Amino acid sequence: DVKVTQSSRYLVxxxxxxxxxxxxxxxxxxxxxxxxxxxxxxLRLIYFSYDVKMKEKGDIPEGYSVSREKKERxxxxxxxASTNQTSMYLxxxxxxxxxxxxxxxxxxxxxx
Amino acid sequence: LxxxxxxxxxxxxxxQEVNITCSHNxxxxxxxxxxxxxxxxxxxxxxxxxxxxxxxxxxxSLFIPADRxxxxxxxxxxxxxxxxxxxxxxxxxxxAGSYQLTFGKGTKLSVIP
Numbered sequence: 001d002v003k004v005t006q007s008s009r010y011l012v013x014x015x016x017x018x019x020x021x022x023x024x025x026x027x028x029x030x031x032x033x034x035x036x037x038x039x040x041x042x043l044r045l046i047y048f049s050y051d052v053k054m055k056e057k058g059d060i061p062e063g064y065s066v067s068r069e070k071k072e073r074x075x076x077x078x079x080x081a082s083t084n085q086t087s088m089y090l091x092x093x094x095x096x097x098x099x100x101x102x103x104x105x106x107x108x109x110x111x112x
Numbered sequence: 113l114x115x116x117x118x119x120x121x122x123x124x125x126x127x128q129e130v131n132i133t134c135s136h137n138x139x140x141x142x143x144x145x146x147x148x149x150x151x152x153x154x155x156x157x158x159x160x161x162x163x164x165x166x167x168x169x170x171x172x173s174l175f176i177p178a179d180r181x182x183x184x185x186x187x188x189x190x191x192x193x194x195x196x197x198x199x200x201x202x203x204x205x206x207x208a209g210s211y212q213l214t215f216g217k218g219t220k221l222s223v224i225p
Contacts, residue, residue: 004155031211042217043156043199050211058213090155100146101201101213103155 003027004104006091012110019078021107023091031094032074033058033101034066036087043090049074081111116200116216123222130187132219134200137181145176145183146201150218156199160185187221195223 007022025032033048035058045058049068063085067075074093078085091104117135124130136145144163148156160167162174162183173186187194197218204212 033213040217043215045213048211048213056211088153092155100158100161101203102158103148106153106155108153 004091004093004102006089006104006107008107009105010108010110012112013078013081014112015082017078017081017111019081019109019111021076021078021089021091021109023074023076023093023104024072025074025091025093025102026072027093027095027102028071029093029095029102030071031096032068033092033094034064034074034076035090035092036060036085037090037106038087046076081109083111085109086111116202116214118198118200118216118219120217121220121222123224124190125224126191127189130190130194130221132185132187132198132221133182134185134216135182136200136202136214139180139202140204143180143202143204145174145180146203147172147174147183147185148199148201150197150199159198190221190223192223192225194221196221 004025013019031050034046035043037043044060046064047066049055055066065077089107092101094101146161147159150156160172160174164176167174175184197220199218200216202214
């Protein structure tokens with residue numbers, strides 16, 4: 001059974017803190033993605049990675065960075081968290097060829 | 113870049129068939145169409161994927177007309193547990209690790225007893 005896990009289900013941070021969200025997949029997928037999901041806006045792509053150490057900006061990369069040192073792990077970093085980054089963050093992975101994305105359970109982040 | 117449009121919400125009674133349509137007018141030749149189901153506080157779950165004509169699995173059917181500018185997810189005999197948000201996704205693969213992913217805004221399906 002495919003599995004994408006995220007390090008935290010719920011997280012509370014203060015404005016200005018550095019925040020790390022971790023995602024791990026066990027399917028040996030080349031591609032991994034970070035989205036944020038907000039009411040009325042659906043899922044918006046922040047960054048994705050198609051290989052180790054490779055990354056591409058999505059639709060809303062501002063205020064975020066990513067790291068992919070190992071194939072199975074993709075980290076989303078908020079260098080200095082702000083209240084407008086309060087959201088649900090979803091990680092996904094996908095094999096080559098643009099087929100099915102598998103999602104993690106999500107991390108609900110609250111920035112105070 | 114394919115833009116996707118779905119109805120914001122739909123209501124249905126238990127036991128009825130539900131059809132949710134997604135418009136993707138600018139879909140490219142090699143793009144696949146995927147549908148996901150999402151419950152509150154959970155990640156989206158894959159339901160079905162197709163390229164053209166009709167695809168059926170144990171959960172749903174997906175109808176894609178010849179021009180591929182829309183797709184319809186069909187859920188047979190819905191139950192209360194099918195109450196969720198349904199998203200369509202168009203994936204454009206441009207080669208060399210380049211993807212464009214276009215999610216619809218989601219359709220909130222409410223199943224009424």
